[in-house]
Amino acid sequence: MNKNIFLFSIATGVLISGSAHADNNFNPAISLIIDGMFNPLVNNPEAYELPGFALGNEAGLAAKGFAIGHSELTMSANIDDKFFGQLTMALAEHEGATETELEEAFFETVGLGNGFTIKGGRFFSALGYQNQQHDHAWDFADPALIYRGLFGNRYIDDGLRASWIAPTDLFIEIGAEAFSGNKFPAGSGNSSRNIGSTVSYAKLGGDIGVGHSWQAGLSYFSARVNERTSDGHGHEDTDTVETPAFTGDSHIIGASFVYKWAPNGNYKYQNFKFITEYFQRTEEGDIDMIGSSPLETTSYDGEQSGFYIQGIYQFMPQWRVGLRYDLLDSNNTGSDDEIIEEAGLHNEGITPNRTSAMMEWVPSEFSRIRLQYNQDNSSEETDNQIMLQYTFSLGSHGSHTF
Numbered sequence: 001m002n003k004n005i006f007l008f009s010i011a012t013g014v015l016i017s018g019s020a021h022a023d024n025n026f027n028p029a030i031s032l033i034i035d036g037m038f039n040p041l042v043n044n045p046e047a048y049e050l051p052g053f054a055l056g057n058e059a060g061l062a063a064k065g066f067a068i069g070h071s072e073l074t075m076s077a078n079i080d081d082k083f084f085g086q087l088t089m090a091l092a093e094h095e096g097a098t099e100t101e102l103e104e105a106f107f108e109t110v111g112l113g114n115g116f117t118i119k120g121g122r123f124f125s126a127l128g129y130q131n132q133q134h135d136h137a138w139d140f141a142d143p144a145l146i147y148r149g150l151f152g153n154r155y156i157d158d159g160l161r162a163s164w165i166a167p168t169d170l171f172i173e174i175g176a177e178a179f180s181g182n183k184f185p186a187g188s189g190n191s192s193r194n195i196g197s198t199v200s201y202a203k204l205g206g207d208i209g210v211g212h213s214w215q216a217g218l219s220y221f222s223a224r225v226n227e228r229t230s231d232g233h234g235h236e237d238t239d240t241v242e243t244p245a246f247t248g249d250s251h252i253i254g255a256s257f258v259y260k261w262a263p264n265g266n267y268k269y270q271n272f273k274f275i276t277e278y279f280q281r282t283e284e285g286d287i288d289m290i291g292s293s294p295l296e297t298t299s300y301d302g303e304q305s306g307f308y309i310q311g312i313y314q315f316m317p318q319w320r321v322g323l324r325y326d327l328l329d330s331n332n333t334g335s336d337d338e339i340i341e342e343a344g345l346h347n348e349g350i351t352p353n354r355t356s357a358m359m360e361w362v363p364s365e366f367s368r369i370r371l372q373y374n375q376d377n378s379s380e381e382t383d384n385q386i387m388l389q390y391t392f393s394l395g396s397h398g399s400h401t402f
Contacts, residue, residue, distance in 0.1 A: 031395035035069035052330025052347035054230035057152020146306035197223035244343035248285010298336035
């Protein structure tokens with residue numbers, strides 16, 4: 001099997017068809033992902049918070065009631081015999097308005113030889129395992145808490161990646177990425193540097209007999225952050241809008257492990273997938289409360305970490321069940337505790353955790369109906385969340401990674 005697609009024989013994800021670089025005679029393959037949800041929340045999603053983690057980007061709960069989720073329109077094709085290209089537009093509704101966003105627009109080399117690949121443009125970083133997956137490829141309706149707390153669901157930016165796959169029986173891939181640093185959590189679109197953030201990663205993997213495969217990964221993120229804004233608590237006794245903005249150094253280390261099983265390598269009727277990831281972030285710098293008069297500021301030393309562990313079991317054709325557990329921890333300090341609290345970075349004596357269970361019906365690789373329950377203990381009061389999600393794939397859709 002082509003290592004650029006992935007050397008493992010077990011592909012247990014859903015909504016999979018095609019190949020990494022489609023053989024479509026340079027005619028674009030067009031696909032549409034339709035996603036929606038019924039989310040009968042009891043708590044107000046606008047009041048959602050993760051104590052000790054200042055949320056940004058698209059972090060937070062889905063809209064209450066019936067809502068269109070994260071739909072995507074993708075076009076991809078071999079540009080010539082040297083390059084492959086892909087563009088993905090995301091369609092979502094925010095505060096009653098439908099928004100269109102350029103999610104991905106990248107090129108990738110084909111057949112450079114000697115295991116080397118270059119990728120450039122806007123793309124999902126290889127920081128962690130789940131970060132490279134589109135929303136419709138997730139095993140649960142929402143991201144892991146640590147991704148929500150650190151990355152605003154995921155880290156995507158404009159940049160360049162160079163990767164190398166070793167010519168060995170054991171799968172070995174190493175890579176490095178350089179980004180503009182304009183996107184959360186590296187920044188908020190105001191970077192004046194040529195390179196604002198960097199990511200390096202390594203992956204190992206292999207097969208154990210016919211029915212088992214595994215992958216382990218390490219990644220490292222580093223950025224000089226310039227005025228990264230996020231949601232805070234604000235003042236309860238004033239109408240003044242104040243936004244916390246962090247400037248300083250940010251470093252994240254991550255580790256992941258994935259194991260897959262299918263009897264005799266045939267995943268169609270029965271399979272199991274186990275995933276766990278751990279991240280730790282350290283930051284040092286200053287936080288300014290933009291909008292305060294006079295300007296409120298504090299030094300900031302942040303320590304945040306967390307992990308998730310999940311298992312997905314397809315017990316018969318078209319039916320899968322899954323369990324997931326998330327746990328976060330933080331220890332953030334500064335010269336002014338009140339500003340730290342206003343910025344949403346005080347842990348309030350709470351260790352956020354969540355337990356999730358899901359069941360889904362997958363009639364084919366193009367359709368899925370999912371029912372999920374979360375017992376979210378991210379605040380003083382437990383939030384019981386129920387979600388009913390549908391995901392449909394129209395057109396030719398490229399394969400997902402391991």
